[in-house]
Amino acid sequence: xxxxxxxxxxxxxxxxxxxxxxxxxxxxxxxxxxxxxxxxxxxxxxxxxxxxxxxxxxxxxxxxxxxxxxxxxxxxxxxxxxxxxxxxxxxxxxxxxxxxxxxxxxxxxxxxxxxxxxxxxxxxxxxxxxxxxxxxxxxxxxxxxxxxxxxxxxxxxxxxxxxxxxxxxxxxxxxxxxxxxxxxxxxxxxxxxxxxxxxxxxxxxxxxxxxxxxxxxxxxxxxxxxxxxxxxxxxxxxxxxxxxxxxxxxxxxxxxxxxxxxxxxxxxxxxxxxxxxxxxxxxxxxxxxxxxxxxxxxxxxxxxxxxxxxxxxxxxxxxxxxxxxxxxxxxxx
Amino acid sequence: xxxxxxxxxxxxxxxxxxxxxxxxxxxxxxxxxxxxxxxxxxxxxxxxxxxxxxxxxxxxxxxxxxxxxxxxxxxxxxxxxxxxxxxxxxxxxxxxxxxxxxxxxxxxxxxxxxxxxxxxxxxxxxxxxxxxxxxxxxxxxxxxxxxxxxxxxxxxxxxxxxxxxxxxxxxxxxxxxxxxxxxxxxxxxxxxxxxxxxxxxxxxxxxxxxxxxxxxxxxxxxxxxxxxxxxxxxxxxxxxxxxxxxxxxxxxxxxxxxxxxxxxxxxxxxxxxxxxxxxxxxxxxxxxxxxxxxxxxxxxxxxxxxxxxxxxxxxxxxxxxxxxxxxxxxxxxxxxxxxxxxxxxxxxxxxxxxxxxxxxxxxxxxxxxxxxxxxxxxxxxxxxxxxxxxxxxxxxxxxxxxxxxxxxxxxxxxxxxxxxxxxxxxxxxxxxxxxxxxxxxxxxxxxxxxxxxxxxxxxxxxxxxxxxxxxxxxxxxxxxxxxxxxxxxxxxxxxxxxxxxxxxxxxxxxxxxxxx
Numbered sequence: 025x026x027x028x029x030x031x032x033x034x035x036x037x038x039x040x041x042x043x044x045x046x047x048x049x050x051x052x053x054x055x056x057x058x059x060x061x062x063x064x065x066x067x068x069x070x071x072x073x074x075x076x077x078x079x080x081x082x083x084x085x086x087x088x089x090x091x092x093x094x095x096x097x098x099x100x101x102x103x104x105x106x107x108x109x110x111x112x113x114x115x116x117x118x119x120x121x122x123x124x125x126x127x128x129x130x131x132x133x134x135x136x137x138x139x140x141x142x143x144x145x146x147x148x149x150x151x152x153x154x155x156x157x158x159x160x161x162x163x164x165x166x167x168x169x170x171x172x173x174x175x176x177x178x179x180x181x182x183x184x185x186x187x188x189x190x191x192x193x194x195x196x197x198x199x200x201x202x203x204x205x206x207x208x209x210x211x212x213x214x215x216x217x218x219x220x221x222x223x224x225x226x227x228x229x230x231x232x233x234x235x236x237x238x239x240x241x242x243x244x245x246x247x248x249x250x251x252x253x254x255x256x257x258x259x260x261x262x263x264x265x266x267x268x269x270x271x272x273x274x275x276x277x278x279x280x281x282x283x284x285x286x287x288x289x290x291x292x293x294x295x296x297x298x299x300x301x302x303x304x305x306x307x308x309x310x311x312x313x314x315x316x317x318x319x320x321x322x323x324x325x326x327x328x329x330x331x332x333x334x335x336x337x338x339x340x341x342x343x344x345x346x347x348x349x350x351x352x353x354x355x356x357x
Numbered sequence: 358x359x360x361x362x363x364x365x366x367x368x369x370x371x372x373x374x375x376x377x378x379x380x381x382x383x384x385x386x387x388x389x390x391x392x393x394x395x396x397x398x399x400x401x402x403x404x405x406x407x408x409x410x411x412x413x414x415x416x417x418x419x420x421x422x423x424x425x426x427x428x429x430x431x432x433x434x435x436x437x438x439x440x441x442x443x444x445x446x447x448x449x450x451x452x453x454x455x456x457x458x459x460x461x462x463x464x465x466x467x468x469x470x471x472x473x474x475x476x477x478x479x480x481x482x483x484x485x486x487x488x489x490x491x492x493x494x495x496x497x498x499x500x501x502x503x504x505x506x507x508x509x510x511x512x513x514x515x516x517x518x519x520x521x522x523x524x525x526x527x528x529x530x531x532x533x534x535x536x537x538x539x540x541x542x543x544x545x546x547x548x549x550x551x552x553x554x555x556x557x558x559x560x561x562x563x564x565x566x567x568x569x570x571x572x573x574x575x576x577x578x579x580x581x582x583x584x585x586x587x588x589x590x591x592x593x594x595x596x597x598x599x600x601x602x603x604x605x606x607x608x609x610x611x612x613x614x615x616x617x618x619x620x621x622x623x624x625x626x627x628x629x630x631x632x633x634x635x636x637x638x639x640x641x642x643x644x645x646x647x648x649x650x651x652x653x654x655x656x657x658x659x660x661x662x663x664x665x666x667x668x669x670x671x672x673x674x675x676x677x678x679x680x681x682x683x684x685x686x687x688x689x690x691x692x693x694x695x696x697x698x699x700x701x702x703x704x705x706x707x708x709x710x711x712x713x714x715x716x717x718x719x720x721x722x723x724x725x726x727x728x729x730x731x732x733x734x735x736x737x738x739x740x741x742x743x744x745x746x747x748x749x750x751x752x753x754x755x756x757x758x759x760x761x762x763x764x765x766x767x768x769x770x771x772x773x774x775x776x777x778x779x780x781x782x783x784x785x786x787x788x789x790x791x792x793x794x795x796x797x798x799x800x801x802x803x804x805x806x807x808x809x810x811x812x813x814x815x816x817x818x819x820x821x822x823x824x825x826x827x828x829x830x831x832x833x834x835x836x837x838x839x840x841x842x843x844x845x846x847x848x849x850x851x852x853x854x855x856x857x858x859x860x861x862x863x864x865x866x867x868x869x870x871x872x873x
Contacts (some may be wrong), residue, residue, distance in 0.1 A: 111653050186707075220729055221729060222720040222724040222727050223727060224722075229709070229717055232706035232708055233358045233702075233706045233707070236706055237717075239695055240689070241688065241690065242686065242717070243684070337386065
């Protein structure tokens with residue numbers, strides 16, 4: 025009686041590991057074509073550094089998507105968080121750790137608006153966060169007085185900023201060992217949380233069948249709220265890393281990470297046959313995006329064509345992960 | 358009459374890990390109603406899907422009017438005149454479109470049409486409506502129709518596309534007696550007037566015997582028996598084929614002395630008006646039946662007690678303490694366990710494992726400092742699998758691959774693991790085979806003997822009579838009668854369930870009453 029839970033053929037294996045296979049294939053192709061330049065330790069660090077931010081945002085999205093939630097506003101909110109972080113640190117001269125903690129707390133506070141729409145007003149996630157995206161955009165620019173926040177600039181009320189420049193500690197967050205460690209810490213946290221705790225299991229139960237989860241006595245609203253708050257924390261962390269890397273909080277500085285991070289979650293969904301958003305899959309998805317970007321640049325693909333090539337390979341990985349399923353769709357158990 | 362319309366030979370279907378159909382032969386004569394019966398998991402639905410082209414991976418020969426056909430897609434089957442109405446009618450309907458549009462949906466999707474001719478559409482829909490003797494507005498959106506009406510819409514759609522073979526997958530499961538009769542009259546008409554052949558799946562054998570001309574019985578994916586239904590054919594005969602000789606009937610419950618009051622409800626009304634002034638009591642160790650037609654408020658009552666349906670007024674006492682469940686989490690925390698009527702929609706996590714299901718309602722028990730112990734979860738799963746005799750290859754099997762009866766046992770099992778004091782079972786035997794049904798009834802008896810209270814809602818009075826102590830009959834959202842099981846009958850329950858007002862008199866007394 026103790027057979028393997030569900031046997032799947034070669035196609036099943038291909039489906040389950042599509043993202044990882046694509047990643048390995050991409051690494052091999054680039055290694056063959058570029059040799060040492062691509063395979064050097066320095067370049068490995070390069071790739072890890074460039075994927076760190078996408079991964080942090082993607083981990084945030086993973087936690088929201090586990091209970092079948094969705095967040096369109098994540099990276100717009102991240103831009104606001106980066107404004108907050110930069111202004112707390114530069115304008116008000118707060119110590120680094122206070123700025124970090126306050127940024128996380130304030131981001132969670134801002135996220136309450138989205139949670140209010142979703143949980144109290146019962147607006148579907150997609151629509152609520154779509155609306156919130158614009159609200160966040162406006163709030164952020166209102167806070168900075170319509171501009172970016174960078175070192176040496178005066179505050180909107182005309183006073184001189186408390187700090188004239190970034191400290192070494194603040195700049196370290198976004199540079200090589202630290203941003204990678206932060207990424208790994210976020211991934212590790214989400215992995216353990218979603219997979220090994222009872223809360224993670226409740227979130228997955230909601231993602232599988234919301235009604236059944238509620239009828240099993242799971243406080244679904246409380247858990248959706250928890251997922252939202254954790255996502256907000258990830259957004260804040262990602263924003264701080266972006267801010268530190270650019271040594272400024274730029275207008276729409278984080279907005280462009282939304283699609284790559286969502287792509288990472290979708291690519292990673294099927295990794296290992298999980299069939300649900302999961303931390304390791306997301307990490308693999310983000311790595312795929314970063315390796316493609318890095319390798320293609322080295323291959324001399326011009327930067328403005330890059331998105332097309334990157335998108336094409338992503339689409340292939342998604343086809344491999346989702347395509348074979350369609351043939352089974354008629355068979356309802 | 359006796360020409361063979363459809364002949365399927367040596368049909369095999371493999372699902373991952375299970376052989377769903379093994380070398381099944383099936384013959385359908387023209388102009389007959391053919392019953393396909395079997396326990397859950399016997400392969401009825403799988404065979405239907407093969408015939409409807411929804412299971413392209415089958416092996417075997419299918420002949421239509423003697424010509425070999427390959428039913429590899431639903432489109433092919435439809436072109437050949439084979440139409441299916443699935444049990445889950447909602448999956449085939451577009452809820453926001455009107456009934457008329459849904460009836461003619463196949464036509465709306467045809468290529469080469471740009472404009473919708475609304476007048477023609479409604480005219481055709483009206484014609485279909487008259488033919489099927491439906492009595493509702495075809496311009497009404499489908500989302501506002503009842504289940505029976507939705508079925509009619511689907512049958513109308515099948516007729517419109519000139520179907521010759523109509524497959525009905527458990528059409529009567531959600532219907533009331535009156536609705537069932539209407540459906541049967543329609544089936545007889547279709548066969549007589551249009552020479553359509555109908556394949557009919559049902560768990561209710563009396564229906565099958567009353568309606569069908571021939572039967573095919575499946576057992577464990579194999580052909581068990583097939584033959585004509587004559588007046589001599591009995592339900593017992595079919596049941597024997599279905600179970601392959603291993604029949605086990607639920608024994609009548611030994612009525613032990615019930616304990617103190619567990620649940621008492623006074624004047625409960627729901628905010629949406631579906632329940633009015635409900636008062637009832639359940640004592641420890643008692644099985645209380647909730648009888649009534651579909652829509653009488655049985656599900657609503659279970660949901661109101663569990664905290665799902667908002668209450669407008671009324672008082673709930675649990676072990677003497679007033680409680681106020683406002684959401685299902687409250688209900689569960691109070692020690693209630695709801696087994697919802699619509700298993701697929703409200704009870705299952707299809708892609709998750711058996712052990713996931715069995716542990717989901719009691720995760721606190723299986724975790725320490727929020728961290729789950731997979732060892733204890735597995736342990737729990739094995740205990741419940743053994744206790745409920747769930748048939749699964751392993752604790753990690755995906756739930757969607759189990760049969761209906763085993764899925765239902767897993768839904769009940771999660772509450773057993775949580776150790777509830779009051780079980781709210783809403784049609785727990787719906788879509789469950791005879792064997793699993795008997796086990797379910799036996800389980801209720803065990804729960805009652807262990808001192809739990811059981812509230813058992815069912816539209817089938819004969820099942821209620823087998824295990825309950827008392828029965829509340831609901832009619833139109835209020836309690837029409839409270840009956841003691843030992844002193845009542847199926848007729849009395851049905852009498853109150855269909856709205857009988859005067860005190861019920863058994864037939865012999867009734868005659869005396871009219872004479873004097």
